Amino acid sequence: MGGLVSTMGIALGALEAQQAGMEVTTNNIANLDTPGYSRERLVVEEADPFVQNGIALGDGVNVTGVESLRDTLLNLQVNDEIQQQSKSQTYVNTMNQVQTLFPDDTTGIGQSISAFFQSINSLSTDPADPTLRESVLSAAGNMASAFNTTATQLSSTRQQLNQVVDQQVQQINQLSSQVAALNVQITGAGTSSNQSTGSLLDQRDSLVQQLSQLVDLSQIQDGNSLTLTTQQGAALVVGGQSYALSTENGSDGTQHVFSAQGNDITGEISGGELGGTLEARDQTIPDLQTQLDSLASGLVQALNSANAMGTDLNGNPGGNLFDPVSGAGAAANMTLAISDPSLIAASSDGTSGSNGNLANFSAVANQAVADGETPSDCYADLVFQAGTAVENGNAELTASGAMLQQLQQQQSAVSGVSLDEEASNLLLYQRGYQAAAEAVTAVSQMLETAINMGAVESS
């Protein structure tokens, strides 16, 4: 092939290629702010040359496709960091609420314990005084209700987290099924050649990123298909098939997470929002509850024995000040056993004027009542634990935030749309198109000349 007509063919091909380039550039610009969009690039190649009279002549340009620019490894790293980030964020958000249950000074359990022992000291100055006795009783009641409130709020936080787990599992399932559907589309599109899969890949990347926010993911790329499992291997998506996680209430009263195969994977999930939720619900909060319960039962036991060592205002041996409690639920169930202030056994010699037994109450303040610690120290320890949980979460959050930011910058360096770059492409394609159009005009004029000469070569 040769001659003017084929030259015209080359010029038209150039026009098409420049136009396609313009389309890709315009699409990039249009998606400048689209989340998850990876910039695309026109892929062109030289057409096979043709040989005329022993000379190989170029036959113009072929558009072979549109390439979406992404770095798979970087995407994996970003997703890993997102898992860590959203885990820490969820954990910190939850524990931030929990730590307010353990204030360090003028409210809460610590203050109520302090107020109780101060009321005992006050009563020791006038042990039969009804007002002072009443205030000991009310301080004891306040102490019980401070324990009740904190314990109740801890368990209701766990209840709320059960609902959160349900919601998160639903979201995971929804996203998994969307990924599976995209797997089908992408593998389908991949086989019918030249069809751009970029936008589908972008969609799937963005879904995987959303999944990474929820749970610790492991990804296996199988050709164009993506297999997703939890890091411990519970399948979520295999090819076009998604596997739904489920939740069920366990014997401990919390929602457990089960894989599609029916395995309890609650303890295995260590990343994403679900991981953060589970850590707070199943580790940190139960630890606080256990210590709170042991402080409550320790105090109740010590104060009950103090009361039992003395004589009340009616001359009878002291009974229980609080209903005995022990083990799990001790803090939630802490209740005053008496409502009559005269039943406080202040006396050590049986007379109403004696305050001798109050020393036994005061001694409890310096006695190891729980975990080898005094009541105040034990509560201080709770404050420390609650605060440290948030502090550590925050530190992880800051570290993974910085990491994530860096990775996302790298990701954007690969996939982000640069307006400057697109502007120069725009100029390039515009000029190319102009030049090709000039060529078409020139060839057309030459053809006209040739026709007028009446000598048209056969082609």
Add this chain to the structure above:
Amino acid sequence: MRISPETSQLVLNALQNLENSEQQDIQQLSTGRRVNADSDDPAAAAVEVNLAYQMDSTNQYLQSISDLASELQTADSSLNSAGTAIQQAISVGVEGANGTLSQQDRTALAQQVQGITQQVLNVANLTYNGRFVFGGTADSQPPYQSDGNGGVTYQGNDGVNYVEVQDGQTIAVNEPGSQLFSAPGTNVFQALEDLSNALESNSSTTEDIGNAVTSLRSAYDQLTTARCFYGNTIDQLLSVQQSQNTAKIQLSAQQNNVVGIDLDAAASNLSNAQTAQNATVEAAASLNSLSLMDYISAIGAQ
């Protein structure tokens, strides 16, 4: 290497960090506390729990000290007036031992002594806030009961109450009547009754009256000695009060060290953050002002 074209996220993150830090500074400045949540400094928050407890205790000790001091002062000044009354009885007795007096005069003196006995009895049955302060721990009923014939018996006990007035220090806060008015061998009421009887009786000699005065003197001495308990305890309370007030100042300084803010540092942090914020905003504004896009129309027009 290709540079990331997306600068807006960077700017946004930088601004958010700065705003967080500003918010924290403002919270610190407005509360005067560096530790506003346990997580701000868990170790400091834990220490603060115990410091707050110590502060509460110190305030309670001070309250108890002030309650006790006023009770002890009342007791002390009442005992003082009882002492004066007994001294008066001793003078009366000395006067009665004078041989020139008629029986009528002595009977009149005996009546004076009985009046004094009543005064002393009132002191011995002193109540404070409804409690009989000289009855030991059996303080719900009058410790001294008159039999109507001048005889007075002690119904109280020897019980002593102790109150903690600072960590680890308890002090006795009452002296039972059995140490003051009716100590073994030196019973004030017995001595007063004996004196009164000696003055009233026709058969008693000036020597009998003198003997009665002597035993009243020794009862008086016992009362005066035992009464020192109150003065000493009040002194002790005042000295503990002083040290507790000092402790309170120290605790407050300690609390400020642990959870309080360094005002200068917080204010300068805030102003640094604000400066950085301004700089970031300005940098962000200049970042996007240049783009090749601006030149395309110019080139196209050529």
